[in-house]
Amino acid sequence: MRASEEGWIHLSGQIVEGSHRLPIRIYYEDTDFSGVVYHASYLRFMERGRSDFIRLLGIQQGTLFEQTAAEQPGFAFVVRSMKLDFRRPARIDEVIEVVTRPGEIGGASILLKQTVMRGGEVLVEAEVRIAFVCDGKPQRIPAGLRQAMGETERET
Numbered sequence: 566m567r568a569s570e571e572g573w574i575h576l577s578g579q580i581v582e583g584s585h586r587l588p589i590r591i592y593y594e595d596t597d598f599s600g601v602v603y604h605a606s607y608l609r610f611m612e613r614g615r616s617d618f619i620r621l622l623g624i625q626q627g628t629l630f631e632q633t634a635a636e637q638p639g640f641a642f643v644v645r646s647m648k649l650d651f652r653r654p655a656r657i658d659e660v661i662e663v664v665t666r667p668g669e670i671g672g673a674s675i676l677l678k679q680t681v682m683r684g685g686e687v688l689v690e691a692e693v694r695i696a697f698v699c700d701g702k703p704q705r706i707p708a709g710l711r712q713a714m715g716e717t718e719r720e721t
Contacts, residue, residue, distance in 0.1 A: 577617040584666040585618035591659045600657040607651070607689050611679045614663035615693065618677075622713040640704060645674060645696040653688045655681070661688065667714045668692070673703035675714060 578587030595606040619642070655661050661683050668676035674696045681689040697706045 577620050578614070578663075580618070580621055584664050585614060585621065587614045587617050587663045587665070589613070589661050589663060591655055591657050591661065593657060596657050602655040604651065607649075607681055607691075608647075610661070610663050610681060611665075611689075611691055611693065614665040614679060615677060615695065618665045619710075622710065624710055624713075640697060640699045642695045643698055645694045647694075648692045650690045651688075652690070653683075653686060655683055655688055659683055670706070670711060670714050672705055673697050675706065 578585055580586075589610050591602055595602050595609075597603045661681055664680045664682060666678050668678050670676075674694050677693045677695060679689075679691040679693060680687055681691075697704050697710075
């Protein structure tokens with residue numbers, strides 16, 4: 566974490582009982598003309614949830630894809646597949662919560678289960694498989710991340 570971010574740690578949400586929880590306020594830009602959240606906005610909300618979950622596990626995604634001194638391409642996470650179930654709409658000015666928890670951890674991919682909620686009400690459920698790649702090719706997930714995800718999964 567950069568020194569300038571220390572006072573803003575709450576912006577990344579928190580990991581509670583093995584699940585990452587990220588509150589998000591709905592703004593005008595997230596909605597369609599009627600004030601209902603546009604379906605593609607949920608994809609951005611869930612991306613923030615996944616990114617902050619990985620950040621709180623101690624993985625800085627920005628450093629993964631930087632090139633090394635030998636000019637070798639770096640690593641990155643990419644979305645391989647997504648399964649979404651839209652149940653109820655969110656509306657402008659509401660506060661929702663994106664809950665992210667790890668599922669199956671494979672050799673080069675991780676299944677993340679995400680739920681967008683308002684209070685105790687489920688708005689959207691998703692299963693997102695992310696792959697770890699280098700130069701566009703699948704790579705084994707680093708041991709540190711595998712261990713952090715596994716420990717989080719066991720807590721639930």
